[in-house]
Amino acid sequence: MRNDVIAATVARSDAPDGALVQLPGQQNVHPHPHEEWDLDRALPSGGGDGATVILTPIRASSPEGRDILRHSTAHVMAQAVTDLFPEAKWAIGPAVEDGFYYDFDVERPFTPEDLETIETRMRELLVAKQRFVRAEVTREEALAMFAQQPYKREVIERVEPSEVDIAEGRDEPTFTVYRNVDVDGGEAWVDLCRGPHLGSTDRIPAFKLLRTAGAYWRGREDQPMLQRIYGTAWESQAALDAHLTMLEEARARDHRRLGRELGMLHMPEELGPGLAIFLPKGAHVRRLMEDWIREETLARGYEPVYTPHVAKEDLWRISGHLENYGDLMFPGMEVEHATYRLKPMNCPFHILAYTSRTRSYRDLPLRISELGTVYRFERSGVVNGMLRARGFTQDDSHIFCRPDQVVDEVIACITFARDLYRAFGLGEPSRVAVSTRPDKSIGTSEQWEQAERALMDAAAASGFAYEVDAGEGAFYGPKIDIHARDAIGREWQLTTIQVDFNLPGRFGLAYIGEDGQKHEPYMVHRALFGSIERFFAVLLESTNGAFPFWLAPEQVRVVPVAADFLDHAHTVVAACRAVGLRAEVDASDDSLGARIRTAQTEKVPVTLVVGADEQAQGTVAVRRYGGDQRKGVPLDQLVQELVEESRAGRRGEIAVG
């Protein structure tokens, strides 16, 4: 067996009668019902019915293998913490994406120095070659084993008997525990755990503790706050190093840093948290985004409106937002015996546009559209640059339609979002999710079922595989969220499409049907960028500031080799601007090398160097961002190429990233 095999999956070639269970969430991973298995655990028998036991190795470098490796490392970390802080109570310690964590209840929070000490202790435990030894115990035995561990006891007490337990005639579940056993056979530590684990601690090739953080027990604000330690573990030192390098790169791509360095965003303290100034270069990009969406919404049958930033509070009382989100709205302003609020949503304004006159079925679907800037009083700890701002602009539309029009409208929204992602270089949607009724909600179950079905039908008809996020809908209706993946693989939720059967009733919306009677319209909310500011930040991070040609704030930088050629440089810029390209001359008296470097650090897509040869021949020396050069390109030809590239990019025909 190869050295990097750390566990196995065990399955039987035909459906078992209860001996093995299928793990939730892994239906598509393995062709047969299967379970992950420790390497030293006795294999199940064939069951006497002729079934064959199939053993599939799990390698440390596979996704399943990494989870096992990380989970085992979490155990080692918890043991190290227990050694160093004997009073620590342990909660849970799962593998997560790219790493693991373990939560502890300790006297004082961990310090960065503690992390180093814990890491040192962990390395000693790795050298000690402790074996992970699996054992099954009853609930009573488990409770006794963890008598001093209240969180473990709570976990044990909450577990219900599984189908396996019931099939095997038990009315209480079996618990597995893993003992860490020293080479001399002594038990060093024991934890409640489903497993599987590595054979021994020395099989952890590379790990690192990353940070500490507070985390509520069971993720609930009303529960005690525990101290969480995050770490990561990999199948080799090289893989760990690559991961740490990637984290460093992601940090360098931070939109706040890039926005500042490239002169696009300014977020000074004087302005207030979660608010930003778009400097000219950032504003150019934003305008191109806004121009794109404005043109496309008009082309797709939307009607534009403009609405104010403040309004009487009563609007939010009617809509229900004051009741549900009052704490997250900026406080009211008293003016002439009325209270005004900054708007956190555009919907009521669009509704007022709808109710500005009597509506007929002939008006429907009525698609009202606006780039509406809203203000939300986000809690102080959640504000995060432009990704989570207190003032931001939604490409917001509300579609008023008949019930039988909902599916087609939602399909059109999904298609619209797909076209938008293509144009902005984010490729195809990476995830389409239908969020269903949450615990706290309004409306009848009939309304919910109908709306959820409409969204699922639309998602299916649009050709995307969709997932269901149970209970994640808004209080007034279900929604579809669309995600995209950026150039370094991170996923962002961008578009949201929501069905609303709250507001039409609250505002008494109606249209006159063919029968001459009043009917209540359905309402679909949708924002494709989501927030313009947030989408801008995602683009900035995804492109690392090197925007695709059509979006670049400055597309062409003309650099004369010496001041003698400044006039000619201006002629070249004029030729570019004449066809709508954004071009500038670098007239500084830096050396040529320095000016080339400046253009590159500012990530200008195209730099044109002009001197005596170019002036005489009507050519330019072209340098693209990132390196490759072409000399002696006729200016006319180059300008044509660039115009075409700009057009194609805007239409989403060029893959970028």
Added chain:
RNA sequence: GCUGGAGUAGCUCAGUCGGUAGAGCAGCCGCCUCGUAAGCGGCAGGUCAGGGGUUCAAAUCCCCUCUCCAGCUCCA
């Protein structure tokens, strides 16, 4: 909001044991007039986040507030 970390020039950072602040880049001025990622010299720039306290003396120690970062919770 909660837990932890941080805040020194526009940016990135140094500042020892408590003795009143420094570099590089950027900016400005001058020289250089240059063929594809940094030419040379000079000048200017700081209420050390803000407030309070301890001290003969505070960027440095203590307290409070603000802001930022990481995570938790939340996200119409």
